[in-house]
Amino acid sequence: MVADVLCEFLEVAVHLILYVREVYPSGIFQKRKKYNIPVKMSCHPDLNQYIQDTLLCIKPLIEKNDAEKVVVVIVDKDHRPVERFVFEICQPPLLSISSDSLLSHVEQLLRAFILKISVCDAVLTSNPPGCSFSVLVHTRDAATRNMEKVQVMKDFPWIVADEQEVHMKEPRLVPLKSMTSDIIKMQLYVEERAQKT
Amino acid sequence: MDELYLDNIDEFVNDHNKIVTYKSLSLALGVHVNTAKQMLYHYLEHKRKESSPQLHATYLVTGKFVGNGQTCHKVSIVREDQLEDFKSKMSLIVSVHVYSVQKALLKDSGPLYSVDYDAVKDNLKNCSKYSAIRCAGAEPMSPLELQQTLKVQIHPQPEPESSGTNRGTNTTSKSNTKPQKGIMGMFSNKPAVKNTSNEVKPEQKEDTAVVCPLLLLVLVVFAILLKVVPCSPQPCEKQDSAAAVQHQKDSRSKTKRVEDADSEEEKMDKKKRRRIKRPDPDSSDEDVIPDSPQPKESQPREISPKKEKTETGRSGMKVRKRRRVLKSQTYLDDDGCMVTEKGFVSESYSESEDDFQASKPAQRESSKAKPNLSSKDDDKKSQKKAPANSNKGAKQASIVGFFQKK
Numbered sequence: 001m002v003a004d005v006l007c008e009f010l011e012v013a014v015h016l017i018l019y020v021r022e023v024y025p026s027g028i029f030q031k032r033k034k035y036n037i038p039v040k041m042s043c044h045p046d047l048n049q050y051i052q053d054t055l056l057c058i059k060p061l062i063e064k065n066d067a068e069k070v071v072v073v074i075v076d077k078d079h080r081p082v083e084r085f086v087f088e089i090c091q092p093p094l095l096s097i098s099s100d101s102l103l104s105h106v107e108q109l110l111r112a113f114i115l116k117i118s119v120c121d122a123v124l125t126s127n128p129p130g131c132s133f134s135v136l137v138h139t140r141d142a143a144t145r146n147m148e149k150v151q152v153m154k155d156f157p158w159i160v161a162d163e164q165e166v167h168m169k170e171p172r173l174v175p176l177k178s179m180t181s182d183i184i185k186m187q188l189y190v191e192e193r194a195q196k197t
Numbered sequence: 198m199d200e201l202y203l204d205n206i207d208e209f210v211n212d213h214n215k216i217v218t219y220k221s222l223s224l225a226l227g228v229h230v231n232t233a234k235q236m237l238y239h240y241l242e243h244k245r246k247e248s249s250p251q252l253h254a255t256y257l258v259t260g261k262f263v264g265n266g267q268t269c270h271k272v273s274i275v276r277e278d279q280l281e282d283f284k285s286k287m288s289l290i291v292s293v294h295v296y297s298v299q300k301a302l303l304k305d306s307g308p309l310y311s312v313d314y315d316a317v318k319d320n321l322k323n324c325s326k327y328s329a330i331r332c333a334g335a336e337p338m339s340p341l342e343l344q345q346t347l348k349v350q351i352h353p354q355p356e357p358e359s360s361g362t363n364r365g366t367n368t369t370s371k372s373n374t375k376p377q378k379g380i381m382g383m384f385s386n387k388p389a390v391k392n393t394s395n396e397v398k399p400e401q402k403e404d405t406a407v408v409c410p411l412l413l414l415v416l417v418v419f420a421i422l423l424k425v426v427p428c429s430p431q432p433c434e435k436q437d438s439a440a441a442v443q444h445q446k447d448s449r450s451k452t453k454r455v456e457d458a459d460s461e462e463e464k465m466d467k468k469k470r471r472r473i474k475r476p477d478p479d480s481s482d483e484d485v486i487p488d489s490p491q492p493k494e495s496q497p498r499e500i501s502p503k504k505e506k507t508e509t510g511r512s513g514m515k516v517r518k519r520r521r522v523l524k525s526q527t528y529l530d531d532d533g534c535m536v537t538e539k540g541f542v543s544e545s546y547s548e549s550e551d552d553f554q555a556s557k558p559a560q561r562e563s564s565k566a567k568p569n570l571s572s573k574d575d576d577k578k579s580q581k582k583a584p585a586n587s588n589k590g591a592k593q594a595s596i597v598g599f600f601q602k603k
Contacts, residue, residue, distance in 0.1 A: 020304070031307065037314055038307035108318075111311060115216075118308040122214055122300035 002091060002183050003062040007055045008034075009110050010070060010087065013188075014051050014135070015041045016117045017072050017085055021124075023131050035111045054135045057158060061139055065091045069138035073165050076196070077130045081165055084191040085117075091184055102182055109179040113188060116177040120190065123174050128196055136161050168193060202226060206240045206298070210252065216299040216308055221316035223327045230329050237295040250300070255309065256280050257296040261289035274306055519545045 012034050019029045019040040024047070029040040042048055061067040072085040171191035178187035205226065209215045223233035237254075244252055254277045262271035268288070274296050275283045284290055297309055317324045338346070521541035530536045 026304065031305070037311040038305075040305070040307065108315070111315065115308055115311045115315075116214075118303075118311070119214055119216060119299060119301040121302060 003059050005106065005110075006062050006089065006184065006186075007059050009113070010058070011051060011055055012039050012041070012114065013085075013087070013117060014055075014072055015039070016114060017074075018042065018047075018133060020117060020121060021074060021083065021127055021131075023074060023127075023133050035107050035114065037111055037114065039114060051135075058135075058137055061137060062089065062091075066140050067137055068140065069136075071136040071138065072133060073136055074127060074131050074133050075165070076128050079165075080193075081168055082127055082131065082193050082196045083124065084168060084171070086189055086191060088187045088189075089184065090186070092182065106181050106183060109181060113177050113179065113186075116188070120174075120176055123176075124190060124192055125196060134161075134165065136165060170194060202236050203240055203243060206236065207244075210240075210298055210300060211250070214300055216297055216301075216303075216312045218297040218309060218312050218316070219295065220313050224316050224320045224324070227327070229327045233327075234294045237298050241295065241298060252298055252300060253277060253302050254298050255296045255303065255306075256293055258283055258287065258290065258293050260287040260291045262286070263288045274309065276303070517545055517547050519543050 015029070016039060018024055019026065019042075024042065024044070028042050028044045028047070030043050031038050032041040033039070042051075058067060058070060067089055070087045070089065072087075073081045074083040074085075075081050168191050172194055174190040174192055176188045176190060179185065206217055206222065209217045209222075209225075217237065219230055219233040219237055222228075222236060223230045226233070226236075228236070241252065241254055255274050256277065257272065257274055258280070259270070259272045262269055270291075271287070273283065280293075284293070297312070303309070320326075520543070522544050523539050524542045525537055525539050527535055527537045
């Protein structure tokens with residue numbers, strides 16, 4: 001269930017990042033409701049399918065606690081990363097979701113994450129036009145072998161990320177939000193390239 | 198005014214990168230909302246004089262707006278860069294005040310709602326403490342009143358003999374506990390609405406053709422209900438035309454069932470579900486004979502399946518019972534024509550294997566006739582009869598065997 005909650009949140013977060021950072025035109029986004037607040041979600045079918053397939057492949061890793069980070073990388077026309085939204089995920093060893101109050105508390109924390117993403121424009125510089133994005137997953141060593149199995153099953157190809165996408169030269173670290181709960185610990189920060197243009 | 202609030206707002210906006218709305222500020226600092234609005238305004242003015250990093254604000258504008266020839270009162274939240282343009286479009290401006298202050302340029306109003314959502318949720322019990330909206334007549338209910346209200350909503354009191362005016366109320370109250378009161382609803386003096394629902398339930402049960410105490414109870418209850426349901430005038434004489442009979446079949450009027458119940462209920466009271474009295478042929482029963490256009494209905498048919506089922510439940514026990522058997526009776530009517538009608542006759546019998554096999558052919562004939570019962574019998578019962586009869590070879594056989602013994 002933790003994986004479901006996380007994957008739902010990551011889907012909303014990815015959509016919101018694409019909207020806030022103007023990776024795609026704002027016209028393809030429509031207002032939807034999640035966590036009792038309005039959020040912006042894309043209505044483009046290909047984009048939605050891509051994001052869903054990505055998270056579908058990530059979900060088994062999260063279930064097994066093999067995913068350390070999920071990174072949304074915004075790259076410019078030259079495929080050089082300009083921003084990296086890093087979601088560091090850590091699951092406590094004992095997971096027990098037994099109370100509604102716990103879930104409502106988690107919902108409140110996730111709502112704060114959404115709000116922080118909404119106002120991240122204030123702490124980040126504008127991106128150059130023509131940007132695109134990709135999703136990276138940092139896993140533990142043994143999980144990469146399982147990813148191949150998942151790849152075959154899902155028919156959704158995963159490749160090893162390029163070094164330049166994984167590491168950014170002298171990035172500016174901008175912390176956005178962190179949360180701690182009984183079922184999950186997560187923090188969100190942005191690595192921003194100093195010179196974007 | 199104390200200047201400390203400026204530092205507080207500056208901490209929220211610049212350090213925490215929060216969106217500060219007047220509502221969240223009033224809840225955070227414990228001040229009236231109008232005071233919070235003034236605070237935000239002063240903070241904006243102060244920061245802009247200091248040439249601080251750019252701040253963005255949103256404003257709440259209310260006033261009269263003329264659109265499509267109609268004047269309406271409009272309340273809008275607009276960004277600061279759109280404020281003047283929006284004000285120029287309003288015919289009359291009632292109020293303009295700062296709604297929020299933040300560092301980021303908001304693309305839509307979604308985050309504003311999120312901020313107030315969390316602020317109100319954290320102060321749910323006193324969210325309107327600093328509000329400017331007041332209603333003298335609105336008073337919170339005492340805990341005792343609240344409990345009483347909740348009790349009434351959870352457990353509405355049943356009203357079995359309600360009038361037609363109370364129908365809606367009872368329907369509403371009973372709808373909340375529908376599974377429980379589905380049968381109980383049959384006891385009430387309800388007009389068509391309730392009876393329609395009651396019809397459905399017996400029909401559904403008839404389809405299953407399962408003999409069970411619950412089914413029997415339903416039939417009994419239904420019979421009682423029919424007694425109290427007002428009946429509409431319908432032709433019930435033997436000399437009714439076939440068309441009228443057919444119409445009665447199609448309409449499935451409750452009247453016939455009522456009248457049947459009238460005659461049957463008396464029998465039921467005496468026999469207590471086990472005995473089936475032979476109804477008088479000249480009675481005002483309106484059972485419609487299936488198939489042939491025979492106007493004469495001698496016996497109510499809806500009782501037979503349930504009584505048969507009653508006895509079916511007791512199969513295996515060789516006891517003396519009474520059953521209603523479909524028998525043909527031929528007589529001459531006033532015009533000298535021979536009229537053959539099928540009617541139910543109460544017969545006593547004892548179940549045995551010989552009775553089972555011998556009674557099968559006779560049962561088939563009766564089963565053919567029964568599905569074409571009149572509308573007086575509801576569909577439930579007619580459907581009950583067909584599968585019941587087809588499956589109850591043992592019972593019918595026993596009845597036929599009884600005749601053979603004779």
